[in-house]
Amino acid sequence: MASPRFFIDLHGCPKAMTDAEKLTASLLDKGWLFVSEEEEREYTFVVTCGFLESARKECDRSLEFYLSDPSLSGSVVAVGCYPELFAERIDRLHKGLHLQIGVNRLDELLDSLHVPGVPDGAKVLLGGSRWNYLKISEGCSHRCAYCLIPKIRGPFHSRPWDELAKELDVMAALELQEVVLISQDTAAYGKDLCDGLSLSGLLRKIDENYSFPWIRVMYLNPQGLKDETWSALGEGRVLPYFDIPFQHASPKVLKGMNRGGDVEEHLRLLERIRKVKPDAVFRTTLITGFPGEEEEDFRILESFVREARFDHMGVFAYSDEELAASFSLPDKVDQAVAELRRDTLYEVQNGIFHEKLEPLKGSLQTLVLEEPLKRGLHRGRLWFQAPEGIDGWAFVKGAKEKSNAPLFVRIEGYDYDKGGYLTHYER
Numbered sequence: 001m002a003s004p005r006f007f008i009d010l011h012g013c014p015k016a017m018t019d020a021e022k023l024t025a026s027l028l029d030k031g032w033l034f035v036s037e038e039e040e041r042e043y044t045f046v047v048t049c050g051f052l053e054s055a056r057k058e059c060d061r062s063l064e065f066y067l068s069d070p071s072l073s074g075s076v077v078a079v080g081c082y083p084e085l086f087a088e089r090i091d092r093l094h095k096g097l098h099l100q101i102g103v104n105r106l107d108e109l110l111d112s113l114h115v116p117g118v119p120d121g122a123k124v125l126l127g128g129s130r131w132n133y134l135k136i137s138e139g140c141s142h143r144c145a146y147c148l149i150p151k152i153r154g155p156f157h158s159r160p161w162d163e164l165a166k167e168l169d170v171m172a173a174l175e176l177q178e179v180v181l182i183s184q185d186t187a188a189y190g191k192d193l194c195d196g197l198s199l200s201g202l203l204r205k206i207d208e209n210y211s212f213p214w215i216r217v218m219y220l221n222p223q224g225l226k227d228e229t230w231s232a233l234g235e236g237r238v239l240p241y242f243d244i245p246f247q248h249a250s251p252k253v254l255k256g257m258n259r260g261g262d263v264e265e266h267l268r269l270l271e272r273i274r275k276v277k278p279d280a281v282f283r284t285t286l287i288t289g290f291p292g293e294e295e296e297d298f299r300i301l302e303s304f305v306r307e308a309r310f311d312h313m314g315v316f317a318y319s320d321e322e323l324a325a326s327f328s329l330p331d332k333v334d335q336a337v338a339e340l341r342r343d344t345l346y347e348v349q350n351g352i353f354h355e356k357l358e359p360l361k362g363s364l365q366t367l368v369l370e371e372p373l374k375r376g377l378h379r380g381r382l383w384f385q386a387p388e389g390i391d392g393w394a395f396v397k398g399a400k401e402k403s404n405a406p407l408f409v410r411i412e413g414y415d416y417d418k419g420g421y422l423t424h425y426e427r
Helices: 014-029 053-069 081-085 085-095 103-112 149-154 160-171 199-209 253-257 263-274 297-309 335-360
Strands: 005-010 043-048 075-080 099-102 131-135 177-183 214-215 241-243 282-290 314-319 363-370 377-382 393-398 407-415 419-426
Touching: 005 014, 014 075, 014 099, 014 103, 014 131, 014 177, 043 053, 043 253, 053 075, 053 081, 053 085, 053 103, 075 081, 075 085, 075 103, 081 085, 081 099, 081 149, 085 099, 099 103, 103 149, 131 160, 160 214, 177 199, 199 214, 199 297, 214 241, 253 297, 282 297, 297 335, 314 335, 335 407, 363 393, 377 407, 377 419, 393 407
Parallel strands: 005 043, 043 075, 075 099, 131 177, 177 214, 241 282, 282 314, 393 419
Antiparallel strands: 363 377, 363 407, 377 393, 407 419
């Protein structure tokens, strides 16, 4: 009997990628064959995102696309965050779907396919060939008013060291150049473990026991972020890369979001880190147009962006989600206003980025290669750029494609059309 063939269509965040990797590893472990989107197969798994309506509509389009050609797609399965809260909607919209199953029930999906559970340390690279995500915890116990994650993925719980080590062993065997620690609330790692291991302790353990050239941390919630938590960033091979999603700076808006803090508190945190870690690089995410955000609140946020001088920043116009607590809040902001405010913040940030670019020109930096391009040009990432182009790219001339370690390159400038630094290989 021929082995079943399958294809995975991935949507959503890095956490969804780790879910897809476990599913893929489980199927491959039992002899299934991963084929391309153009090849006929028995199953198509659409790993979905359910966080925002725009993401759900994107998944709807993918499901319809695969359902329209069953001779190519085979049985179509929706798995992940979307089915966790919106099963009735999926049933209504997508007739002929073989199965839908939520993100917290992967074992049930495998059982239905007669595939025993996920192998220990299962790891298949669905992202880059030289980096991978390590999900160190699941769920979230915060109750941010705009967020559905606690409803989708449940309360926060850390993965113990023994479990993480099995996955890290596989990554080490693959000689990855970078491991990226992710979760919904990375800074809270270990608070529910009985062995006393915290995020800083986990980072030191990884640095001591493995030889990844780069160790990166994403998603440090500023609420309750203690000095002892971020102190390990920038030590050893842990990059001084601080991804802190402040979301806003107005105390009134933050209170409405069910988050704490204000401009002064945010800036004090950045100042403390910069004082101890002079090479620190900062990324943040912000939301404009949250219900009740008045012009004064936006000016507070804009002033904060000017003072904070982030290296990287993502801004999202608020999306009103029916199942989120913020849906019932009064004083909704017009979508066009929210988007205009978003664009204004990007203009401010672009000016800051341009100012920060000047002292970088001529500097020597480390870079990992991602893929070869044409005429001796490669695309890669500098140490202060997270995977998947979240912080843009770097383009390097003269690099050797087979290099299995970070390269030293010199920054020449920035190509705004390509969205990347222009660099030249040094050694």
